[in-house]
Amino acid sequence: MLDKRTKIGIWIATGLTTIVGAINLISAVTPSLQDRVHWLSEIFPFEVRSGGHLFAALSGFFLLTLATNLSRRKRVAWSLTIVLLIGSIAAHLIKGWDVEESAIALVLLVQLIVLRGAFTARSDRPSVAQGVRVLLGALAFTLVYGTVGFFWLDRHYQINFNFLEAVRQTLAMFFTADNAGLQPITRFGRFFADSIYIVGTVTLLYALFLLLRPVLLRGEPATEGERQKARDIVERYGRSSLAR
Incomplete structure (x- = not known):
């Protein structure tokens, strides 16, 4: 304790x-x-x-x-x-x-x-529920990252973003071909726009890995250590003829 x-x-x-x-x-x-x-x-x-x-x-x-x-x-x-x-x-x-x-x-x-x-x-065994939680967190994190960035960094672009415009611009980075006409005017502005793709890709790939991990590991055989632990439990606590 x-x-x-x-x-x-x-x-x-x-x-x-x-x-x-x-x-x-x-x-x-x-x-x-x-x-x-x-x-x-x-x-x-x-x-x-x-x-x-x-x-x-x-x-x-x-x-x-x-x-x-x-x-x-x-x-x-x-x-x-x-x-x-x-x-x-x-x-x-x-x-x-x-x-x-x-x-x-x-x-x-x-x-x-x-x-x-x-x-x-x-660590806990992999679960789909864990992957879903991280996936939702990854989506929320990327949206917050882009929204806060555009809202605070609007001087690096040709438009002054209010909060809702910053949200729309973040979504446009993923769902429009021309990024809704976004025009960075500074080097940091170009970097931030590109970083949204990197942050979104890394966080979503991590969430996808957690989602698929239970499926990928489902057929994984027990290790020798796990088998030995099972034998020890049977030897110590087994009482029926099947346990001997």
Whole structure:
């Protein structure tokens, strides 16, 4: 049994993971401060800094999906979150020297490392329900990513988007041949428009993988370890003649 302090720590870590995921999403669609970009551009070219924005967006999605499993003390979720947090810290610094976002991610990283002994649960078996939940989350995440981006970044385009126009423009990126006539006027505007396709593709492919995984693994034979465990259970608890 976990003590009360550890349980509270896990709850806080779960909440912080959700917060960091949301921060990553918002930070990904926010241009960096010009005074910071000025000297960063001398070290990292635009392509590298824009890659930081893209990683922040994708890591935000995966952190949001991992938060629930952290609350259930899943070891794999803990490991993946650690990797994503390290990447997030680097991405925030590379894309715009965003020390504020990096500091929050670092606090969560330290907390998870301190609590590492509490995350011992094995992953659940794949299920279609899990895939459906992630699929809906992927669709919602992509829509929010595009909507918030167009709403905040309208100065990078030839139109000033209100909220509903930002929603329509995000949908148009996937359902119209000409992106509803979208015309970026800056390099960051072109990057963001392209990033919507990348974010949508990666998140939806991940959801599709989770949907198909139960089918793909249905016929997978038991491992030798699983067979031995079954034999041990029969030997220990079997009472009928069929168990001997």
